[in-house]
Amino acid sequence: xxSYSKQCPWHSFMQRDDRSLLKDLASHQWxxxxxxxxxxxxxxxxxxxxHFSRSHRWGVAISTEKxxxxxxxxxxxxxxxxxxxxxxxxxxxxxxxxxSLPFQIFRSYYRFRRAEYPKGIKGEVSYSxxxxxxxxxxxxxxxxxxxxxxxxxxxxxFSLPEPLQLPYQLHLEGLLPDEISKLLGIQANKIDQAxxxxxxxxxxxxxxxxxxx
Amino acid sequence: MxxxxxxxxxxxxxxxxxxLIRWLLEGVKEEEKEKFEKTLLFDRRFRxxxxxxxxxxxxxxxxxxxxxxEDK
Numbered sequence: 001x002x003s004y005s006k007q008c009p010w011h012s013f014m015q016r017d018d019r020s021l022l023k024d025l026a027s028h029q030w031x032x033x034x035x036x037x038x039x040x041x042x043x044x045x046x047x048x049x050x051h052f053s054r055s056h057r058w059g060v061a062i063s064t065e066k067x068x069x070x071x072x073x074x075x076x077x078x079x080x081x082x083x084x085x086x087x088x089x090x091x092x093x094x095x096x097x098x099x100s101l102p103f104q105i106f107r108s109y110y111r112f113r114r115a116e117y118p119k120g121i122k123g124e125v126s127y128s129x130x131x132x133x134x135x136x137x138x139x140x141x142x143x144x145x146x147x148x149x150x151x152x153x154x155x156x157x158f159s160l161p162e163p164l165q166l167p168y169q170l171h172l173e174g175l176l177p178d179e180i181s182k183l184l185g186i187q188a189n190k191i192d193q194a195x196x197x198x199x200x201x202x203x204x205x206x207x208x209x210x211x212x213x
Numbered sequence: 214m215x216x217x218x219x220x221x222x223x224x225x226x227x228x229x230x231x232x233l234i235r236w237l238l239e240g241v242k243e244e245e246k247e248k249f250e251k252t253l254l255f256d257r258r259f260r261x262x263x264x265x266x267x268x269x270x271x272x273x274x275x276x277x278x279x280x281x282x283e284d285k
Contacts, residue, residue, distance in 0.1 A: 014238065049269040090227055098234060106269075107233070110262070111225045154257045166254045173264035183267075184250065 018101035019091060026088035032075035039101070040064070043071050046106045050113075077112045159205070160198050167191050168198035222252050224262040233266070 025035070036043060047067045078084055087104050157169050170180045177195070181188040223229065241249050253260050 014234070050265075086227055087230075090230060094231065098238065100234075103234060104230065107225075107230045110266075114225050166250060169254065169260060170264060173260060174268055175264050179267060185246075 013102045014098050014100045016100045016102065017097065018104075019099045021101055022084070022088050022091060022099070022104070026084040029079055032072045032079070035075045035078075036068070036071055040071075042102050042105050043075065045102060046109045047071055047074070049106065050109060073116070074109060074112050077116065078108060081115075083108050083111070156202070157198075160201055164194045164198045164201070167194040171195045171198075222256060222259050224259050224266075237270070 021039070030038075044064055044067055047070065087108065091099055091104075154169065157165055157172075160168060166184065167180055167186070170183070171177075171191075175183070177188050177191040180186075180191045184191075186194075236249075253263065
């Protein structure tokens with residue numbers, strides 16, 4: 001991932017030094033309105049990236065106005081849960097950076113979502129590949145069964161030969177072969193072959209089970 | 214079928230903030246590679262969140278570019 005980060009559009013934003021800004025946010029109980037007036041770009045960038053990235057891929061622009069209610073709620077959660085102070089405390093322990101507020105807020109937003117919206121937010125389109133299959137209209141399972149079903153589906157991948165398991169799981173989650181390659185330190189063409197082989201094995205198993213049923 | 218080992222990491226924890234940014238900027242160290250890969254393999258929830266994170270930073274330039282002019 002090291003080399004990947006240099007090509008990543010976030011790279012320049014990782015190099016920011018926002019220590020004084022975070023100190024200010026952590027030492028005052030600023031209202032959500034004030035925070036959204038002060039750093040709207042950072043807050044809305046985190047929301048856009050996490051919730052609406054697929055909308056962008058399909059050419060749909062999400063307006064700031066549409067995101068404002070959830071952004072307000074997020075800022076209020078940051079204040080009432082002492083998240084600014086926790087982040088500032090964490091930064092003060094670091095001897096070297098990065099001290100990038102866009103990255104930190106991006107992380108805090110994950111925590112907010114888990115705490116307040118464990119099943120996702122209405123209109124959210126940045127799902128995992130497996131989840132999006134289950135969220136299609138007419139999906140065969142109720143939402144309450146989604147977790148166990150995904151666990152079971154994930155478990156099936158353990159029937160694959162060991163070298164194929166992780167590349168195929170990451171593929172199911174929507175990572176590109178190039179990203180999987182950088183992550184695991186395996187050549188991209190080998191990743192392609194592993195994914196192809198995994199599909200072959202699983203579909204052969206399915207056909208066999210269907211014939212014997 | 215192999216039994217999944219119980220290896221868990223809390224993806225959203227504050228401790229993971231610095232680990233993730235280090236992975237992104239410097240890469241996964243050789244000595245932690247095995248644990249990292251096992252966690253990805255056996256902890257579905259961690260894997261799901263980790264991949265969502267990679268996808269979110271994959272193409273956010275539009276979001277940042279659209280937003281950075283708004284900051285005062």
